[in-house]
Amino acid sequence: MLIGIDVGGTHTDGVCMRDGRVEAMVKVPTDHDNLLATISEALHSILKDCTGAQIRTINLSTTLSTNAIVTGRTEKVGMFVIPGPGIDARSYALGDQYHILSGCTDHRGAVSAKARVEFVKPLAAKCREEDIRVYGVVGKFCTRNPEQELAISGALAPQADFISQGHRVSEALNFGRRISTAYYNSAVWRTFNNFANALEQSVRNLNLQSDINIVKADGGTMPIRLAREIPVQSIFSGPAASVMGILSTVPVSEDALILDIGGTTTDIAVLLNGIPLLERDGISIGEHQTLVRALKVESIGIGGDSFICSRGGHLQVGPDRHGPCMAAGGPSPALMDAMNILGYASFGDRERSARGIKEVAMAQGLSARECAEQAVDLAMTLLKKKVDAFLAAINARPVYTIQEILEDRMVKPKSILLIGGPAEAMVPLLEQKFSLPAIAPQFSQVANAIGACLTRPTQSLVLTADTSRGRFTVPGLGIHKTVKRTYTLEEAVHDATTLLRSELDRQGIPAEDGDIQVIEADAFNMVEGHYTIGRNIRVRCQMRPGVITTLAS
């Protein structure tokens, strides 16, 4: 049996599942000041309903780290960065103890100037005075060669409880983002680890031998052992749990749109051949961009409670929300009221809906029906416009080969999957507007928890090799070794997928053929003078996001 728990803004949902069937579910209010209590309560309650069962895994989507960051309840971090030449590293500064060191590693991983460890000493002393116990050490191009990060980390180790090293927080290139990622990782490290200790204790107290996994924003999970090292990966996992919830309801293997229609907003996500599309670089925390991989999700200011009014003679829908719609006892007419009038929905007090819309209709010189029609059409048009812009932006993404330009693989949704309160009512409206089949899957009240429960682990790996210098690096696994001059792309692809598979094995994550995707595999001849001196090889592969099983109908 599997348990999934989704800690949401107001409620925490939990499910227990066996063979794609929900065996038990629970909904408890979230206490943001004591998430552990909330989670324990949910766990207790679920277990009560399935006593004696073997719980294999517990998947948890938690707002713990997000909340710590958003409310500013994070620990002070001492940052040491080694930028070398380029964009001024002061523009990435985070926290009071942000120190820029000399030293330079270039794009090939060649160290042209060493960071001077003796210069670190007085700065480290300053951090000690400030009682700083967690650190971040980030060098430009450290993923190509972590030597300098290791040296500086070594100097800080005696006074550090934890150090986030750039090359371990993300294998992707982007110095500024890697700095924010390392900073936030250290900033939430203690909070997360205290929580993890308590959680593991309370799971043991329940006599469970389950593996605990944490849901990430990219629609995958990671074992709690790994999450203790990179807790920053647990932020903003809510939308991922919800998208994976849908995927567990309806199997999709083509391009599709997912619309999560709420009261105030609609979240859009896209499936490419059934696989959720990720952000190109990573998620942003306020104005700080990170390398935390996340599903690409955009919010639009249209929802069931979008306020309808007459402004300057024109009908307007959203983006504001003035409380719930009138049918639900709210103060002003909203989109749901208009849908009530037109018979798309029959929600709450339809009399109140009629009254509210009538008022706006009079100001417009329209009948209530006409007004409702116009309001609904306006909302759908706006939704369509935003979705089109979202897709256009995805389709305009840069590509780097002639073949890709000529192929021009466009994202073309074949269907729309809808969830949220007003979803069912909107099916015919959206089908008409988008000329696409729309489905509002029978969706459980605890869908996000189901998503969390059935989500598989994800992991990615980057391998780079420069045969002219004999260098081979897999920064994510801390592998930096030499390689023979005759190393080929085929060998690299084999090594990358094998390494990823054995890393997944080590973590106890089952991976079937086809789960490991090679996203990028390039080899470039390196030429000096007129001779080929080697090959520059880059391979990126991942365990793709997905669900273990879909819900049994």
Add this chain to the structure above:
Amino acid sequence: MLKAQSRLGIIFFPAFDWAISATHPEREERLLYTQDQFKEEGIFDIDGIAEYRPLIAEEKDILRAHFCFPDVASVCTNSHLISAGGVIRAAKLVMEKERERAFAVVRPPGHHAMRTVHGSRGFCNVNIEAVMIEWIREHYGNLRVAVVDTDCHHGDGTQDIYWHDPDVLFISLHQDGRTLYPGTGFPSESGGPKALGRTINIPMPPRTSDDGYLMTVKNIVMPILDHFKPDLIINSAGQDNHFSDPITNMNFTAQGYAKLTAMLKPDIAVLEGGYAIKGALPYVNLGISLALAGVDFSAVQEPELDRDRIREQQSTMDYLKALCDQLPEVYFNPRPVDVVREGGYFVRRRSIYYDTDDITETQVERVKDCPHCPGLIITESETAQTPRSLGLYVPVQGCDLCSQEAEERFSKGRQAGFAHVQLSDRIAKKYTYIK
């Protein structure tokens, strides 16, 4: 978060699947390390800098700038159409005001491609700047354009295409042609009879570094630009003046390139040459991009830079100072040049060598001495592979008389014994071959 002062669009297209040949400098790997640097510096995270993909140029886009013999498809691969499409995207971004400036970091390059194209010269098949300028003039009327070519090699292709055009000012700064391919680009080459002083060549001695280069731009290029008052400034931003470039002998740096860009303030910059793909391009492209966006570039520097080793000798500076005194005259007081007139036409007879493809072209160019416009261009051209062909070009400022004459000559082209006949009539917007 960093913020750009000028909204910049970068068209980054490394064409990772195209090369002239496996060990040729113009190969797949050329922009790989620039991409690494762009990614690691997070250049597209800067508020105000955005990345775009290229368009694909159409045949008519190429024919607006070129005579292609025997036809476009024979001299132009998809890679060339996409590289040309990259600069068209750059133009579109700026002309439609989506971006204030644009930088086309695309390959293959184009500035050695002349009006007539039989193949590749100096790694170039189509002149991507000219394709872009003619696209702009087709859609936005005859703007005044200045092209400042800062590639280390003389931009002989761009010079050829705008030789007779009084509305396009072409300025090329390059390593002295006596010491480097293509061996041209002397001050005496100053434009055709109808466009005298609209071609400015600034040959610089080998080993010129930042001080000398920037002094030359400040004292020659900037006053001319101030006077010409172009609607658009295009920079052919070749990066082979770099001290580490393997096929040239100059000593320019990434800092120098960034300062040059800040001084020129081009609306659109286009990558040309530059083959120090590891030691120069990552830093030069970064410097140019930051300078275009108005972001602080003072910390951009090559890791192995040693300023003392590359500084100019005094004799180089003295030579350049003398050049700074004399060269502006080419623009402000152009000396009449000897031209050959036959009937009502100015005639140039030339032999042009295509080094990359090993083709020798024999060409006769006749330009009508028209009282109303810069004049119809009639080019007869042949190579060992392609029999005598005819190109007819009515310029964008062209008149009805020239357009009529072009049409007549076009219709009689086959009778006159030409194997291929191409008409590019900019006023009738007609771009075609005799079938």
